[in-house]
Amino acid sequence: MIGATPLLEIRRIARGLHPTVRIFAKLEGFNPGGSVKDRPALKMIQEGIKAGRLAPGKTIIDSTSGNTGIALALIGRVLGYPVELVVPSNVSLERKRIIAALGARVTYSDPLEGSDGAIRLCGKILQEKAEKYFKPDQYFNPMNSQAHYETTSPEIYRQTEGEITHFIAGIGTGGTIMGTGRFLKEKNSRIRLIAVEPDDALHGLEGLKHMASSIVPGIYHEEKVDEKIPVSTENAYAMVYRLSQEEGILVGQSSGAAMHAALQVARQLRSGTLVTIFPDFGDKYLTTNLWVGWRERMAVGNLQFSI
Numbered sequence: 245m246i247g248a249t250p251l252l253e254i255r256r257i258a259r260g261l262h263p264t265v266r267i268f269a270k271l272e273g274f275n276p277g278g279s280v281k282d283r284p285a286l287k288m289i290q291e292g293i294k295a296g297r298l299a300p301g302k303t304i305i306d307s308t309s310g311n312t313g314i315a316l317a318l319i320g321r322v323l324g325y326p327v328e329l330v331v332p333s334n335v336s337l338e339r340k341r342i343i344a345a346l347g348a349r350v351t352y353s354d355p356l357e358g359s360d361g362a363i364r365l366c367g368k369i370l371q372e373k374a375e376k377y378f379k380p381d382q383y384f385n386p387m388n389s390q391a392h393y394e395t396t397s398p399e400i401y402r403q404t405e406g407e408i409t410h411f412i413a414g415i416g417t418g419g420t421i422m423g424t425g426r427f428l429k430e431k432n433s434r435i436r437l438i439a440v441e442p443d444d445a446l447h448g449l450e451g452l453k454h455m456a457s458s459i460v461p462g463i464y465h466e467e468k469v470d471e472k473i474p475v476s477t478e479n480a481y482a483m484v485y486r487l488s489q490e491e492g493i494l495v496g497q498s499s500g501a502a503m504h505a506a507l508q509v510a511r512q513l514r515s516g517t518l519v520t521i522f523p524d525f526g527d528k529y530l531t532t533n534l535w536v537g538w539r540e541r542m543a544v545g546n547l548q549f550s551i
């Protein structure tokens with residue numbers, strides 16, 4: 245059931261654009277674990293088994309900001325491998341509960357150190373008992389982006405009947421943009437790859453990384469993207485509210501950031517078929533700052549709702 249997600253045209257928010265400019269979003273929330281990360285998690289585990297690095301008796305361990313953890317917990321459960329996850333303690337309550345409900349063990353890292361803190365703590369645990377664990381290592385495992393090269397990207401190419409002109413995606417591990425981008429460039433080198441990142445080291449965009457202030461993932465090669473667009477937390481949140489209220493799609497913060505960037509690109513064009521990724525749905529974030537106090541923030545009028 246992983247993959248084969250729908251591609252939805254965003255029509256209402258795109259009103260006002262040039263009529264031959266269209267924006268589509270791939271709804272990755274439809275994956276069984278609820279996010280885009282099901283794809284790389286499955287691929288990394290399958291390759292681990294194939295290479296003999298993951299075998300009965302071993303435990304799957306990784307550091308994850310949440311969605312990869314849910315995916316690993318789910319796939320580990322189905323295949324019969326225990327899963328241990330290192331997660332910053334400030335990930336949303338819903339994510340923590342989903343991971344626990346799927347039977348994975350969780351170790352919390354310092355929230356102030358973000359996903360880098362989880363990476364470091366996971367490394368320490370591994371050092372102590374390397375033989376016990378299989379670490380998919382999503383930040384350095386080429387199978388992460390390979391999953392997108394083999395599945396996400398061919399799906400998008402087919403769903404747009406080869407007409408895609410721009411691909412816009414947020415960067416966390418970089419797996420989505422690297423793998424999807426590689427396949428698209430092979431099909432048509434004129435397709436533009438646009439990476440979206442938080443505009444600041446301190447941000448509220450769960451799943452995304454501000455590269456300049458982070459440990460840069462080994463699978464992320466910035467020179468392969470044509471453009472990088474920084475998006476503020478406020479603008480991403482404002483777009484999440486627009487998507488729910490105007491399009492009836494409740495998504496997470498990183499989808500808001502991606503859509504904000506897509507719209508920014510679309511406004512400059514006279515024709516084009518833009519595709520972005522909505523990595524997950526929004527029900528996991530209802531107890532986070534995204535939704536707590538949102539009406540007040542909107543009422544103050546500091547959120548831009550017009551295009």
Ligand SMILES: Cc1ncc(COP(=O)(O)O)c(C=O)c1O
Nearest residue numbers: 311416417418419420451498523
């Ligand atoms: C909600 C969300 N958005 C975006 C991303 C970024 O995807 P990638 O790691 O493929 O760059 C992630 C990945 O962790 C995520 O969980």
